[in-house]
Amino acid sequence: MITVKNLSHHFEMGKKGQKTILPVLHDINFSVEAGEVVAIIGRSGSGKSTLLNLISGFIRPVSGQIIINHTEVSTFTEAQFADFRLDQLGFIFQNFQLIPSMTAYQNVELPLILKGMPEKDRQALTKQTLARVGLGQFHNHYPSELSGGQQQRVSIARALVLNPPLILADEPTGSLDSETEASLLDFIKQLNQELGITFLIITHDKEVAKIGNRTIELQDGKLIEGGQLS
Amino acid sequence: MTFKDKIKFVRQNMKKNRMRIFMTVLATAMASAFLIVLASVGFGLHDTLLKDIMEQDTINEISIYGYENEAEYREINDQDISYFETLDNVRSVTRRNYLAQAIHYQINGFELSNEYSESQFVHFPSEQKAGMTLAEGDYPSKANEVVVGYHFVDQLLPTGLDPEEVYDEQGNRNAGTLFTEDIIGQTLSFEIEKYDEDDNVETKAFEVVVVGVTEEPSREWAVDTTIYMSELFQQEIEAFTEARNGNPYAFEVTDQEAERTYEIVKIYTHSLQQVEDLTTHLSEENYYAYSVANEIRQINMLFSIAKAGLIFIGTIAVLIASIGIFNTMTMAVTERAPDIGIMKAIGANPKTIKQIFLLESTYIGMIGALIGTAISYLISFAVNLGIPLILEAVFDDQLPEGLKFSSIPWSLVAIAITICLVVTIISGSRPAKKATQIDVLKAMRRDI
Structure with missing residues (x-):
C-alpha cells in the first residue's frame, strides 16, 4: 500500500541569505502492506509528523520516493495530490480539524461535495457513515456541541465516507481521555478488520502503538525499527 | 464539486458575516446605480432627440x-x-x-x-x-x-x-x-x-x-x-x-x-436605411442632398461619445466600490484560512478553492448590480416625473411633450452589469489566488 524509498527531508530556517538547514529525516525506507495497521512511534522531534506530512503531500520531500497504492506521489503537483487525497486517503487529526461553522452532517458530507456527488446519493452515504460511527442522532450538532470523542468520530466518519483504502492518523487519541481513547482504538481495529482499510498511525504513546500489527520507530530522523522493504 | 454546490457553499459562507457583506453589496449597488443613472441621462436625451426627429414626416425624405x-x-x-x-x-x-x-x-x-x-x-x-x-x-x-x-x-x-x-x-x-x-x-x-x-x-x-x-x-x-x-x-x-x-x-x-x-x-x-444609401449615392453624383439620416448619424456619433464619457465616469464609482469588495474578500480569506486548510487537507483542489472565492466576489457584484439596477429604475422614474415639474415651476414654461431626462435601455443595464461583474471578478481574483496558496499545515495550526 505504501512504499517509502530513500526519503530524506530538511527544513530551511532563518531569513534569506542567512538560512540554516535543519535535517529532519535521513534516508527512510519502509513499506506498509494493504490491510495492515502500522504505528509510527518516536519522541517529540523524531520526525514522525514530518514523515506523515510528506506521505500526505502537505510538504514535498527533498529527496526520495513515496509510492502509495502503486502510484508515485512524490512528483505530484499540488492539484494532482489534492485529487489523489480525495480519492485514496482519509485523515484523522489530533485536533479533529472539523469546520466549526458546519454541523456534523455537513462536515462528513464535505468530501462527497468535493467529489461532485449528487445530493441524493450524498444524503444516504452521509447518514449511513454517521450511523456507523454511532452518531446517527447528532446530524445537526456543531462541533462545539459535541464531546472530544464524538468530534473524533465525526472526523473518522469524514475520513471513511469516500471509502478510501488508506487512512492516515496523526495522534488520533492525543486529545482524548483514556476511556474514549480505548473505545476509539477498538473502533479503528474494527474498521480495519471489517473493511480492510489500511491505517498508518502516528503516535508517541507506546500503548496506542500496540493497536498496530507492526511498529516503525523513528529517532532523530532515522528509522531504528521496522524499516524493512517488502 | 458541482456549480450548484459551489453556489450553496458561497451562500453559506456569506451568511457568516452578514453586515460586512450587506455593506459591500450596498456600496456596489450605489456605484452601479450611479453608473446607470448618470449614463441614463445621455440615453434619455438621445432618445428624446431621435424620437423628435422620427416623429417628423421627413424621416424617409x-x-x-x-x-x-x-x-x-x-x-x-x-x-x-x-x-x-x-x-x-x-x-x-x-x-x-x-x-x-x-x-x-x-x-x-x-x-x-x-x-x-x-x-x-x-x-x-x-x-x-x-x-x-x-x-x-x-x-x-x-x-x-x-x-x-x-x-x-x-x-x-x-x-x-x-x-x-x-x-x-x-x-x-x-x-x-x-x-x-x-x-x-x-x-x-x-x-x-x-x-x-x-x-x-x-x-x-x-x-x-x-x-x-x-x-x-x-x-x-x-x-x-x-x-x-x-x-x-x-x-x-x-x-x-x-x-x-x-x-x-x-x-x-x-x-x-x-x-x-x-x-x-x-x-x-x-426606409431610413434606403435614405442613407440614396443620400450617399446622390452626393457622389454631385447633387446637394440632405436627409435626416445625416442628422441622425451626427447625433448618434455625438451621443455615443457623450454616453461613453458618462459610462466611464460611472465606472470610476464602480472601481471605488471594488476596493470594498477586495477588502471584504481579503478578510474572508483570512478568516476562513483554517477552513480552507481543512478542505485542502481532505482533498479540495486549489482550482475549486479559487472558484469558490471568485464566485463569492462575483455573487456580491451581481447582487449589487441587480439592486443598483432596480434603484436606477426608481431614480429614473422619479427624475422623469419630478424634474419637468420643478423646471416648469421654476421657469414658468411648458417643456416639450415627451421630453425624457433619463432612459434606461436593456443595453445600458447589460453594460453596467458587465462592468460590475468584470470589476468585481478582478477585485476578487487576488484574494481568491491567496486562498489557493494557503499552507495546509499553517492553516490547521491556526498560524494564519
Whole structure:
C-alpha cells in the first residue's frame, strides 16, 4: 500500500541569505502492506509528523520516493495530490480539524461535495457513515456541541465516507481521555478488520502503538525499527 | 464539486458575516446605480432627440437643393426629376415651386394676406405617392382647384378688420372673427400682377375653388397655411405673366431662368436605411442632398461619445466600490484560512478553492448590480416625473411633450452589469489566488 524509498527531508530556517538547514529525516525506507495497521512511534522531534506530512503531500520531500497504492506521489503537483487525497486517503487529526461553522452532517458530507456527488446519493452515504460511527442522532450538532470523542468520530466518519483504502492518523487519541481513547482504538481495529482499510498511525504513546500489527520507530530522523522493504 | 454546490457553499459562507457583506453589496449597488443613472441621462436625451426627429414626416425624405459639378451650379430640372424616378428604392419624387408674388386672397367676406400663408405649385400625383393625405375633401381634378393647409382657415380674418381687434384680453379670438363656414367648395379670389420695363402694372383676377384640406401636421407646433395649386393652374398664371412661377418681372428673366426648374425637390424612400444609401449615392453624383439620416448619424456619433464619457465616469464609482469588495474578500480569506486548510487537507483542489472565492466576489457584484439596477429604475422614474415639474415651476414654461431626462435601455443595464461583474471578478481574483496558496499545515495550526 505504501512504499517509502530513500526519503530524506530538511527544513530551511532563518531569513534569506542567512538560512540554516535543519535535517529532519535521513534516508527512510519502509513499506506498509494493504490491510495492515502500522504505528509510527518516536519522541517529540523524531520526525514522525514530518514523515506523515510528506506521505500526505502537505510538504514535498527533498529527496526520495513515496509510492502509495502503486502510484508515485512524490512528483505530484499540488492539484494532482489534492485529487489523489480525495480519492485514496482519509485523515484523522489530533485536533479533529472539523469546520466549526458546519454541523456534523455537513462536515462528513464535505468530501462527497468535493467529489461532485449528487445530493441524493450524498444524503444516504452521509447518514449511513454517521450511523456507523454511532452518531446517527447528532446530524445537526456543531462541533462545539459535541464531546472530544464524538468530534473524533465525526472526523473518522469524514475520513471513511469516500471509502478510501488508506487512512492516515496523526495522534488520533492525543486529545482524548483514556476511556474514549480505548473505545476509539477498538473502533479503528474494527474498521480495519471489517473493511480492510489500511491505517498508518502516528503516535508517541507506546500503548496506542500496540493497536498496530507492526511498529516503525523513528529517532532523530532515522528509522531504528521496522524499516524493512517488502 | 458541482456549480450548484459551489453556489450553496458561497451562500453559506456569506451568511457568516452578514453586515460586512450587506455593506459591500450596498456600496456596489450605489456605484452601479450611479453608473446607470448618470449614463441614463445621455440615453434619455438621445432618445428624446431621435424620437423628435422620427416623429417628423421627413424621416424617409431626402431634400435635393441643386446640382453642382466643377463647371456649373444649377437648380433641379425635369431631367433630374426623371433621373431620380428611375433610381432604386425611390417611392416618389415631389417638386414644388413658390408662386413668385405676394397674394392677397379674398373669400366670402374674409381675407388672407400672403404674410400669413404661402402659395405653392405642386405635382399632386407625386405628393399623393409621397404620403400627402387630406383631412377632408379631394385632390384637385381641374386647373382652378386647390388644396389648403390644415390651419389655413384659422388665418382668415374678416375683410378690413383692424388686427388689434382679433383677440380679446385673454388672448382668445373675438366672436365673429372666425371663418365658421365649411371651407370646401369656397372660392378664393386674388389678383396676379405683371410689370413692364417702365414699371407699369397690369393685373388679372383669378379664382380658385378649395376642394381639399391637408391633414394636421404631426408636430404640434407646426402650422400649415399653404395654398397648394396644381401645375395646370401654374401654366395659366405663367401664360399671363409670361414668366415661370408667376414672376411679375418677365422682362428681367434670363434664358437660363426660363427653363423649368424646381425650388423644393424631395425624394421619398421606403426606409431610413434606403435614405442613407440614396443620400450617399446622390452626393457622389454631385447633387446637394440632405436627409435626416445625416442628422441622425451626427447625433448618434455625438451621443455615443457623450454616453461613453458618462459610462466611464460611472465606472470610476464602480472601481471605488471594488476596493470594498477586495477588502471584504481579503478578510474572508483570512478568516476562513483554517477552513480552507481543512478542505485542502481532505482533498479540495486549489482550482475549486479559487472558484469558490471568485464566485463569492462575483455573487456580491451581481447582487449589487441587480439592486443598483432596480434603484436606477426608481431614480429614473422619479427624475422623469419630478424634474419637468420643478423646471416648469421654476421657469414658468411648458417643456416639450415627451421630453425624457433619463432612459434606461436593456443595453445600458447589460453594460453596467458587465462592468460590475468584470470589476468585481478582478477585485476578487487576488484574494481568491491567496486562498489557493494557503499552507495546509499553517492553516490547521491556526498560524494564519
